[in-house]
Amino acid sequence: MPNIRKAYKVRLKTNGNIEEYLVRFSGSARFLWNKSLAMNIQRLESKQGILWYNELAFWLTLWKRSDEYCFLKECPSQVLQQKLMDLERAFRDCFDRNQPLKRLPVFKKKGMGDSIRFPQGFKIDNRRIYLPRIGWVGFYKSCEIEGKIKNITVSSRGGKWYASIQVEQTVEITKHPSESEIGIDAGIKCFAALSDGTMVEGVNSFRKHEYALAREQRKLSRKKKGSNNWKKQKREISRLHIKIANVRSDFLHKLSTDISKSHAKVYVEGLQIKNMSSSARGTIEAPGRNIKAKSGLNKSILDQGWYEFRRQLDYKLSWQGGCLAEVDYRHTSQTCSCCGYMAKENRPSQAVFKCLACGHEANADVNAARNILTVGQTGMACGANRISGRQQEPAGTRKEVLPVAM
Numbered sequence: 315m316p317n318i319r320k321a322y323k324v325r326l327k328t329n330g331n332i333e334e335y336l337v338r339f340s341g342s343a344r345f346l347w348n349k350s351l352a353m354n355i356q357r358l359e360s361k362q363g364i365l366w367y368n369e370l371a372f373w374l375t376l377w378k379r380s381d382e383y384c385f386l387k388e389c390p391s392q393v394l395q396q397k398l399m400d401l402e403r404a405f406r407d408c409f410d411r412n413q414p415l416k417r418l419p420v421f422k423k424k425g426m427g428d429s430i431r432f433p434q435g436f437k438i439d440n441r442r443i444y445l446p447r448i449g450w451v452g453f454y455k456s457c458e459i460e461g462k463i464k465n466i467t468v469s470s471r472g473g474k475w476y477a478s479i480q481v482e483q484t485v486e487i488t489k490h491p492s493e494s495e496i497g498i499d500a501g502i503k504c505f506a507a508l509s510d511g512t513m514v515e516g517v518n519s520f521r522k523h524e525y526a527l528a529r530e531q532r533k534l535s536r537k538k539k540g541s542n543n544w545k546k547q548k549r550e551i552s553r554l555h556i557k558i559a560n561v562r563s564d565f566l567h568k569l570s571t572d573i574s575k576s577h578a579k580v581y582v583e584g585l586q587i588k589n590m591s592s593s594a595r596g597t598i599e600a601p602g603r604n605i606k607a608k609s610g611l612n613k614s615i616l617d618q619g620w621y622e623f624r625r626q627l628d629y630k631l632s633w634q635g636g637c638l639a640e641v642d643y644r645h646t647s648q649t650c651s652c653c654g655y656m657a658k659e660n661r662p663s664q665a666v667f668k669c670l671a672c673g674h675e676a677n678a679d680v681n682a683a684r685n686i687l688t689v690g691q692t693g694m695a696c697g698a699n700r701i702s703g704r705q706q707e708p709a710g711t712r713k714e715v716l717p718v719a720m
């Protein structure tokens with residue numbers, strides 16, 4: 315029975331005193347991350363090796379003793395050490411051939427994804443968490459927290475503080491209740507098309523809120539920069555951003571849960587993007603030439619929503635005893651799912667598929683999803699189907715972050 319890791323995200327009931335601690339700890343951790351990252355980037359640019367955790371931890375003890383950086387002493391050592399481990403992990407991932415989408419770590423800005431992790435020293439009772447040097451903090455309990463607690467990460471977003479409680483659970487891998495297999499294609503007109511003919515509309519939460527966002531941005535531009543009203547408006551905008559993100563996250567989670575429960579095997583198209591985005595980085599020994607450009611790359615190529623959806627499908631299926639398989643076949647959109655005739659002309663428009671050989675007519679995305687299913691089931695693609703890389707990872711590395719109720 316393998317172990318899996320999950321995370322429960324809960325909102326903390328903070329007060330001014332607790333927040334002051336959290337802000338200070340986050341500040342120290344951010345400072346340490348940025349300083350260590352700057353050192354390493356400089357070393358990469360002058361073709362020196364990266365400083366890993368052990369060297370950085372040594373520097374940390376020196377900094378703590380110095381007059382200039384002695385403020386680092388206020389923050390629990392473990393929190394700072396965790397930051398250094400995160401940085402090491404980020405560098406390793408970035409140079410890992412199996413993770414072509416990972417980019418070079420970036421500098422952290424105040425209030426942008428600030429987080430601190432407590433690996434030990436915490437306690438949890440029913441509705442409160444004990445954090446080292448801070449004490450007991452209450453939280454809004456949305457569900458039972460099950461499993462052995464491994465660590466707690468505290469982060470803030472839109473002026474609120476959250477704790478992500480990571481737990482380890484032992485699960486029994488059973489046979490998937492269903493024997494159904496399905497192919498899914500990322501749609502052009504919709505979020506996804508399934509080979510059974512289902513078209514899943516995207517929420518497109520961004521577009522829906524785009525107008526509101528633009529209006530709030532305009533309001534901001536009319537306010538004096540730095541004034542109280544300006545700050546208030548800034549907060550309004552960040553609230554809107556969070557709302558958009560939540561709507562999207564909720565949509566993806568619901569959809570991936572639904573599909574992973576009703577189908578045992580899901581076929582998706584391989585990410586050809588992989589080849590496009592791995593060029594600039596090089597390896598640890600021989601870093602790529604254009605390290606700086608690399609850090610800005612990639613994100614725009616990928617539809618993050620689709621990528622996240624696949625990631626969720628992958629781990630949720632494995633929890634159910636099912637699996638996600640990647641199909642490498644380039645002509646899914648031009649091939650007739652009925653007779654197999656392949657021609658560019660089969661697709662008169664983005665949305666319509668009409669076979670020139672047999673006259674089969676279908677929605678273009680559904681037709682492609684059917685091809686993905688067929689190719690997956692028969693292994694028609696050149697070589698064997700590549701089962702997605704994540705399948706081979708040890709079970710302990712998967713994690714789920716539950717969407718937060720705001």
Ligand SMILES: [Zn+2]
Nearest residue numbers: 650653669672
């Ligand atoms: Zn046909």
